[in-house]
Amino acid sequence: MDSKILNIAVLTAGIDEEYQQNIIKGINEYxxxxxxxxxxxxxxxxxxxxxxxxxxxxxxxxxxxxxxxDGIIFMDNTIGALDVRKKVSEQIKNANIPAVVxxxxxxxxxYNIKVDNFKAMEDIVKHVIKEHGAKKINYxxxxxxxxxxxxxxxxxxxxLAENGIEFEKERVYFGEFRSIDGIHAANAILDSExxxxxxxxxxxxxxxxxxxxxxxxHGIKIPDDVIVTGFDNISAARYFCPEVTSVDRPLKLLxxxxxxxxxxxxxxxxxxxxxxxxxxxxxxxxxxxxxxEFFQDEMRTFKKETYNKxxxxxxxxxxxxxxxxxxxxxxxxxxxxxxxxxxxxxxxxDDFYICLGDNWEGCxxxxxxxxxxxxxxxxEYQIEGYSKYMTVPxxxxxxxxxxxxSFLSEDMYPFEISGGGNILYxxxxxxxxxxxxxxxxxxxxxxxxxxxxxxxxxxISTAIENVRKLNQxxxxxxxxxxxxxxxxxxxxxxxxxFVRSASKIFKECIVNHRKVMIMFIDMDGLKIINDEYSxxxxxxxxxxxxxxxxxxxxxxxxxxxxxxxEFLIFSENFDHDMxxxxxxxxxxxMEEVNNSINKPYRIDASIGCYVTEARAEFxxxxxxxxxDQKMYEEKKRKRTSRYLRRT
Numbered sequence: 001m002d003s004k005i006l007n008i009a010v011l012t013a014g015i016d017e018e019y020q021q022n023i024i025k026g027i028n029e030y031x032x033x034x035x036x037x038x039x040x041x042x043x044x045x046x047x048x049x050x051x052x053x054x055x056x057x058x059x060x061x062x063x064x065x066x067x068x069x070d071g072i073i074f075m076d077n078t079i080g081a082l083d084v085r086k087k088v089s090e091q092i093k094n095a096n097i098p099a100v101v102x103x104x105x106x107x108x109x110x111y112n113i114k115v116d117n118f119k120a121m122e123d124i125v126k127h128v129i130k131e132h133g134a135k136k137i138n139y140x141x142x143x144x145x146x147x148x149x150x151x152x153x154x155x156x157x158x159x160l161a162e163n164g165i166e167f168e169k170e171r172v173y174f175g176e177f178r179s180i181d182g183i184h185a186a187n188a189i190l191d192s193e194x195x196x197x198x199x200x201x202x203x204x205x206x207x208x209x210x211x212x213x214x215x216x217x218h219g220i221k222i223p224d225d226v227i228v229t230g231f232d233n234i235s236a237a238r239y240f241c242p243e244v245t246s247v248d249r250p251l252k253l254l255x256x257x258x259x260x261x262x263x264x265x266x267x268x269x270x271x272x273x274x275x276x277x278x279x280x281x282x283x284x285x286x287x288x289x290x291x292x293e294f295f296q297d298e299m300r301t302f303k304k305e306t307y308n309k310x311x312x313x314x315x316x317x318x319x320x321x322x323x324x325x326x327x328x329x330x331x332x333x334x335x336x337x338x339x340x341x342x343x344x345x346x347x348x349x350d351d352f353y354i355c356l357g358d359n360w361e362g363c364x365x366x367x368x369x370x371x372x373x374x375x376x377x378x379x380e381y382q383i384e385g386y387s388k389y390m391t392v393p394x395x396x397x398x399x400x401x402x403x404x405x406s407f408l409s410e411d412m413y414p415f416e417i418s419g420g421g422n423i424l425y426x427x428x429x430x431x432x433x434x435x436x437x438x439x440x441x442x443x444x445x446x447x448x449x450x451x452x453x454x455x456x457x458x459x460i461s462t463a464i465e466n467v468r469k470l471n472q473x474x475x476x477x478x479x480x481x482x483x484x485x486x487x488x489x490x491x492x493x494x495x496x497x498f499v500r501s502a503s504k505i506f507k508e509c510i511v512n513h514r515k516v517m518i519m520f521i522d523m524d525g526l527k528i529i530n531d532e533y534s535x536x537x538x539x540x541x542x543x544x545x546x547x548x549x550x551x552x553x554x555x556x557x558x559x560x561x562x563x564x565x566e567f568l569i570f571s572e573n574f575d576h577d578m579x580x581x582x583x584x585x586x587x588x589x590m591e592e593v594n595n596s597i598n599k600p601y602r603i604d605a606s607i608g609c610y611v612t613e614a615r616a617e618f619x620x621x622x623x624x625x626x627x628d629q630k631m632y633e634e635k636k637r638k639r640t641s642r643y644l645r646r647t
Contacts, residue, residue, distance in 0.1 A: 005420040006036045008262055009064055011088060012075035013043045013057075017177075017206065018234040019251060020078055021448045023102070026255025027073065028423055028445075035420030036259060039069070039412075042427060042447075044454050046080035046176060055383065056430030058084045060438060062385045063426060065410050066095030071262030073100050073255075074110070080176055082145050098265040100258040105147040111261050113254050113275045117148050120247040120279040121155035124229050125201055127245075128287055129163050132227055134198035137165065140185040140211060142177040142203040149177070152203050152231065170194055175207060182210030190218060197226055199287075205230035205237035208244055212286065223288040233282050235305075242285035249279050309451075316452045319343050320459065327463040331470055336463050337394035341401045347450070350399040351442035354429070354460070355414065357387035358406065360436045361468050382435040390414070390437060413440055427457050431465035487561040489539060490546035498560035502570040502620060505558070509572050509614035517574030517611045518620075519583065520627035521549065522635060523565035524604040533601060544603050548589045552582065567605075568624065572614075579609045606635035 010027060012020055024040070031038045041064055043057035058081060066072070072092050076085045089107050092099045099110040103117065128134040139156050142149030153172075160167050173188055175181025185207065189197065202208035208230030212222050222228050222242055230237050230246040237244035257275060264271050283289040323343040330336050337354070344352050362381035392404035392414050407414040413424065425447045429436040439457060447453050485497030493501065509516050523545055530538035542565065549567055553559045557571040569582070586607065594602050608631025610623055 006070045006263060006266060007039065007068065008036060008071045008073060008259060009039045009041060009069045010073040010075065011041050011061055011064065013045050013078045014047065015040070015042050015448055016044070016451070016454055018236065019232055020075065022251035023075070023255040024448055026252030027259055029252070030256040030259040031423065032421050034259070034263065036263070037417060037420055037422045038424070040425045042425060045084070052432040054081060055433040056435060057428055059384060059430065059435055060426060060428040061088050063409065063412060063438060064091070065412055066091065066097060068412065069097060070266050071098045071100070073258045073262070075102060076104055076106070077102055077146050077148055080143060080145070098262050100261050102254060103148040108273070111271065111273055111275070113257055113277065115148070115249050115277050115279055117151035118155045120281065121152040121231065122159055123281040124231070124245070124247060125156050125159035127281065127283060128199045128201070128227050128229065129159065129165070132199070132288055134227060135165060136195055136197045138171040138189055138197040138200045139173070140182065140200060140202040140207050141172060141174045144174065146177070149203055156201055168194070171197065177204050177206065179206045179210045182207035183214050186211045186214035199227035199229070202228065202230050205232045205234045205244055205246055208246070209236060209240060212242070212244070222286050227287045229287055245284045245287040245289065246282050247279050248282050250277055253277060312449070313451050316347065316450050319346050320452050320456060324459050327459065330463065331467065333393045333464070333467055336467065337401070340394060340460065341396055344396050345399065347446060349396070349441065349444055349446055351397060351444070353392060353395040353414065353440040354437070355390045355392055355440065356429070356437035356464070357382055357409070357435065358389045358391055359387045360464070361471055362434070383433050386435065386437065429457070429461045429464060431461055436461065436464050490543055490561045492546050492550055493558065493560035495560065495562055498558060498562065498568055498570070501558050505572055506614055506620050510616050514572050514614060515574060515611060516614045516623070517571050517579050517609065518623045518627045519569040519579065520608045520624065520631040521567040521569070521586070521605045522631050524606055524635070524638070525601065526565040529601050541601070541603055544593060544597070545605060548586060548593060548603070552585045552589055574611060576611055579611055583607045583609060606631050606638060608632065608634055
């Protein structure tokens with residue numbers, strides 16, 4: 001990185017929310033003007049009410065290599081998980097670089113840009129009491145772990161007390177600042193046995209809007225039947241019908257100011273720790289104050305923006321549906337990459353990277369349960385952090401499809417950054433808590449302008465999981481197939497494996513009129529070894545003989561344990577001389593092994609061979625019977641010879 005160019009990391013969650021988006025716009029504007037590189041590490045935690053999914057999302061913060069940055073903007077007020085906020089805060093403190101937060105009380109070491117939440121909410125509550133005569137006032141709160149939420153909640157209680165209105169705990173609903181909380185809060189009010197309120201004060205606009213929508217579905221008119229207010233004055237609230245009474249916060253200014261503070265500290269300037277931004281209440285239709293007057297140009301802008309949002313959303317839905325359908329038919333990362341590249345070109349996203357850990361598939365292995373001789377599958381995969389090395393199976397660079405070499409995860413990205421003013425977004429790729437890696441989007445505002453970008457990333461993650469599962473299934477099938485055809489003790493073919501492999505060659509030899517050879521090997525004295533020296537020694541003897549046979553079969557012969565102490569060797573294009581040489585080689589090898597293993601018993605075997613031209617009327621098992629007979633003759637000869645030597 002060029003030391004003359006500032007590099008700032010921004011850690012945030014939920015960039016699909018207007019609060020975050022407006023701050024990001026301010027950051028990006030300032031970065032462009034001052035030639036600063038911005039790196040967003042962003043999660044969608046707390047959205048789907050799934051704790052395992054949240055783990056996968058928040059893991060993106062473990063990617064941040066703080067030593068590579070000149071400053072941090074930590075939007076901790078967007079992260080609902082208290083343990084995540086604490087962990088990231090400690091990491092930032094240990095990095096010893098300037099950090100800026102918004103409305104945070106947890107970290108006095110950081111530079112804090114505050115909005116006067118208390119005064120702003122105080123003005124709203126006073127207004128509905130003084131101007132509209134509200135007496136029964138419900139409150140829809142954000143989480144108490146959030147300092148902004150606490151300040152607004154305390155202001156609500158304070159104004160009630162000042163005006164002699166009893167605080168009723170049952171009139172408060174605690175949410176997470178999400179739209180869905182407004183629906184739940186409205187339903188709770190409708191189901192409550194308390195007298196219906198005169199006003200419902202909401203801690204942000206997202207919840208206020210869904211409160212209004214839910215109540216109106218039940219025939220309740222706003223503000224005739226009940227006043228509803230919000231906070232943030234987002235565009236959706238300003239342009240809603242009824243227009244929502246709210247609090248206007250200069251969010252873009254917050255983003256700009258955060259970058260400005262880091263730049264000033266970097267330049268050695270003495271900066272105060274706390275900076276306060278003041279707000280303005282906006283009294284409008286939802287409290288009965290009437291609509292704010294729009295200038296003609298603003299209304300024209302609103303209409304154009306609304307039309308563009310609808311068109312953009314419809315267009316992206318079409319792309320998303322087609323991409324989802326195409327990915328469902330794909331069974332490999334290579335095909336996934338081609339599909340994703342096609343649709344990225346449609347949304348004009350020219351720089352996009354998929355970075356997967358070198359362990360993204362997890363570790364699938366077979367473990368034998370010695371007690372039951374059964375095999376259990378065991379999966380291992382990454383949950384926290386990232387593997388040392390990342391792979392890049394797909395990247396789109398300046399509109400062109402490509403792949404890249406692996407890189408260290410501590411480097412965070414696999415490319416060189418040219419100059420300043422670059423904007424990078426990092427999004428986690430995961431399935432539930434299972435970490436695959438992350439995606440990088442470079443120099444585009446699509447992540448904050450597309451309403452469907454989160455769904456886009458989720459679909460890519462799901463598609464990767466489908467490939468992982470398919471690969472694991474194929475591995476499991478291979479393992480099962482191996483168990484079906486491989487003898488686990490001797491690690492050569494079992495009877496099934498022999499029949500499968502030898503039958504195929506035998507049929508080809510019939511068609512081509514080629515000779516085939518079958519050799520039947522029966523271990524001598526296995527029962528004596530088991531009885532006198534233990535079954536463990538018997539197993540050793542069997543494995544040793546199998547190893548001898550395998551080492552002697554160097555010309556493509558098929559070697560198998562046919563059962564018990566019986567082994568087979570099968571080959572094509574063998575004549576009698578070649579067969580004799582192979583048998584001698586086995587006997588010599590057994591002698592070598594006996595001289596080296598220092599056992600109180602010998603590894604020995606009787607061998608019977610049969611060579612003939614392959615014929616359909618003389619099947620493989622008939623050949624095995626012939627070889628077995630010759631082996632028995634050899635074993636009988638050995639016994640006779642031993643008897644004659646003894647006498």
